[in-house]
Ligand SMILES: Nc1ncnc2c1ncn2[C@@H]1O[C@H](COP(=O)(O)OP(=O)(O)OP(=O)(O)O)[C@@H](O)[C@H]1O
Ligand SMILES: Nc1ncnc2c1ncn2[C@@H]1O[C@H](COP(=O)(O)OP(=O)(O)OP(=O)(O)O)[C@@H](O)[C@H]1O
């Protein structure tokens with residue numbers, strides 16, 4: 001008796017999806033925490049000269065959103081990962097207080113909308129870049145226009161500069177890096193139980 | 207990273223309140239403070255928060271030890287606002303890109319205090335809240351889907367482990383000849399490699415943890431809770447306290463004439 | 471689920487008929503054509519070479535193997551009491567090997583309760599079960615640590631964590647207990663603790679047991695049947711005409727062990743009373759060159775912490791360690807779990823900064839790089855001191871085996887010629903294009919040793935090199951190291967494995983438990 005299962009992608013989250021997504025979000029936090037120790041070297045001169053430049057390193061915070069989705073490939077993954085990452089940051093102690101949760105949800109939403117626009121079917125490099133940019137855009141908007149944003153008091157041109165920087169940073173750091181990381185992970189075989197297990201051999205652009 | 211702001215063995219009064227009530231209260235204060243950049247509302251709230259510290263088992267010393275990076279970040283936020291915000295009033299400093307006026311200086315100061323007044327209650331919250339209790343409350347009281355809440359909680363427990371893992375991978379790579387010292391470019395490259403190593407380990411551990419959880423019957427529709435998340439009178443006081451601090455901050459600022467709505 | 475409510479345990483029966491499983495992304499099946507029947511209440515030790523599919527079978531029995539979404543395949547049938555394992559979560563309780571991922575929640579009580587909660591046991595009954603389970607595994611006796619329900623799970627030793635996992639399983643009242651190498655990480659005392667806890671629980675509940683372990687002697691007296699699995703199709707090269715997968719041998723322990731001793735030995739099983747033959751060491755030179763010395767060393771993994779503007783040095787896990795590493799001589803570090811062996815080894819290897827005291831390299835080793843190994847550049851370090859970590863995966867830095875081996879020599883600009891010899895020697899030649907992360911456990915270990923050796927270090931530091939290895943890989947590794955020793959390399963190894971240190975000979979540094987904070991230094995004859 002050979003059971004021939006129909007293996008098709010399901011939109012239901014399995015336990016392994018949930019736990020891996022959550023841990024990716026958290027590991028992303030750990031990486032960024034380590035990264036930010038080095039980034040402090042960059043961010044202090046940035047702040048001292050032209051503060052909107054800090055938008056250029058903001059992409060690090062949005063890695064969980066894009067990476068989570070590229071690996072799990074289920075609706076809600078970007079939102080969930082970024083929300084968990086924000087919760088993790090809150091528990092760790094965040095300079096943004098509880099408003100970090102709002103930022104997290106919004107950034108996740110920025111990436112999620114892009115993936116949704118492709119109906120959760122495309123996970124190639126352009127999609128990843130766009131999703132990263134989407135997250136970066138929402139991050140910039142949140143920081144510049146919502147009451148709890150740290151850049152709310154900036155002048156309009158500076159806000160525009162900041163938003164441009166976060167969008168670029170989101171596309172490159174969160175988008176491109178996550179895409180490269182997903183391919184690397186797929187090669188190691190650790191993604192064997194996810195829809196992304198063949199990510200390494202998927203075409204780059206289509 | 208290894209020790210979150212959370213204090214082990216904390217038996218202060220606020221540890222007994224329901225995490226959800228504490229969260230709502232803190233969130234309310236943060237949102238209300240966010241509406242205005244002025245030093246009066248921010249300092250009022252800040253003073254009230256400092257007064258509540260002992261109830262959460264926190265002292266100034268502990269705060270400084272655990273949260274000094276946040277305090278410095280708030281100061282930097284004030285600085286960047288001071289130099290980027292629109293100038294108004296007499297110019298205090300003007301060197302090339304930088305220009306700080308009296309108006310922007312006041313804004314910067316108000317901004318710094320506001321940042322602190324928003325960050326501190328979150329630290330207060332996490333000091334007197336156990337993540338497990340928070341998860342219990344989120345699943346039982348806020349009715350968030352329990353699989354997601356508990357899955358995240360279990361992953362959260364691995365944070366400390368991941369931080370240790372980060373250090374170990376760093377050493378292991380040094381033993382292979384990959385230095386984390388050198389030119390900035392070399393360092394970035396080394397950090398990226400190390401991050402990748404950590405990700406691989408994270409996915410592996412998470413997959414194994416998921417198996418452990420499933421093997422313990424996790425993932426079904428129904429479950430019971432060994433510990434019930436409950437509300438008590440204390441929670442009413444917590445909510446009231448939050449409302450009083452928020453209202454007090456607004457009223458003093460309006461009274462002093464400094465209240466300035468962010469979206470003027 | 472009905473059984474869990476009644477509170478008493480109903481032992482489970484297992485039937486496999488032509489069962490097989492292929493993992494997602496694999497060309498070959500891990501298990502094939504397995505026919506097996508295990509009666510309720512039987513206690514079975516499952517043996518087989520690495521890769522035979524033991525873990526796969528246990529996972530299937532626990533109902534956690536694969537699902538609709540990945541592209542794995544199942545053939546035949548595998549049933550518990552006539553029902554598929556997936557349909558009856560909680561009927562079987564599984565303990566995996568890695569103690570870290572056995573713990574789900576951060577408080578002892580919550581963690582034990584977790585399984586019972588998931589099975590929707592009423593609240594009052596959950597707590598009754600938690601207390602009973604903790605008592606049963608002996609975690610509440612003074613000797614077991616006397617743990618309170620709100621004791622943090624992060625602050626447990628490896629052995630305590632394994633017993634906690636056992637308690638979590640017991641609280642589910644499963645009819646079938648599945649243990650996958652439950653003691654591989656533990657020191658000898660921890661091994662006995664866990665085994666005895668399992669024995670007590672089985673005597674009390676009468677549940678069926680299936681345990682997988684490479685070392686037979688520990689479990690021999692507790693089980694009443696041994697089942698040996700065929701090597702899976704993935705490595706069936708040596709088995710000739712025999713069908714892949716399935717059961718090779720089955721019977722009472724003594725009978726299986728005596729009848730099939732040679733066959734088990736050739737399959738790499740650690741049969742009691744058998745030490746694999748290894749290469750003999752030549753006589754050690756009487757006065758070997760001193761290469762590296764630790765003086766009055768205090769060690770910790772933690773870095774000095776910043777408290778506000780102050781820096782506070784970490785609390786050391788071990789203090790006052792003095793040791794010497796000499797060319798062509800072995801130094802073995804032993805002691806209980808958590809004593810600080812690995813921490814010391816890493817400090818000695820120039821990877822961690824000492825909290826106190828110093829590590830100094832002799833001129834013969836440093837060759838102009840300075841006296842303190844911690845200050846050496848990474849490239850200087852690898853050609854002088856090579857460190858092999860306990861977890862091989864931590865050390866992989868490239869995408870395939872060949873690059874991995876060439877990595878060190880390339881950075882140094884010499885030594886590439888030695889790579890082929892290493893590949894040959896450690897039987898990795900057929901794997902040069904494989905991704906290091908996808909290798910089997912034994913292969914990963916051999917690769918991590920090879921990568922470090924490719925840089926030609928004068929001192930080799932190994933953390934638990936033989937852990938989790940079958941007897942064949944073990945013998946190979948031990949012989950290879952003894953050869954290196956004879957060629958003048960100094961070998962420092964952290965190990966719980968007495969046979970291994972006996973093969974290498976040399977000096978033994980015994981570390982006491984952490985509380986004493988003292989390391990005792992003694993000479994051990996090369997027995
Ligand atoms: N999750 C997985 N995905 C793909 N292949 C797997 C997976 N788990 C195991 N395998 C493969 O299935 C085969 C059997 O592995 P399994 O872990 O069951 O062996 P084992 O008998 O437990 O070996 P060991 O003694 O080394 O633990 C191996 O070839 C292994 O590489
Ligand atoms: N990354 C880390 N950060 C801080 N402390 C750690 C870290 N790793 C281990 N420890 C602690 O340091 C102590 C010594 O650990 P170490 O790993 O050196 O012990 P060990 O003797 O090698 O034990 P084992 O036999 O279990 O490998 C332990 O109490 C452990 O809890």
Ligand SMILES: [Mg+2]
Nearest residue numbers: 524525526650
């Ligand atoms: Mg196994």
Ligand SMILES: [Mg+2]
Nearest residue numbers: 811812813860
């Ligand atoms: Mg160790």
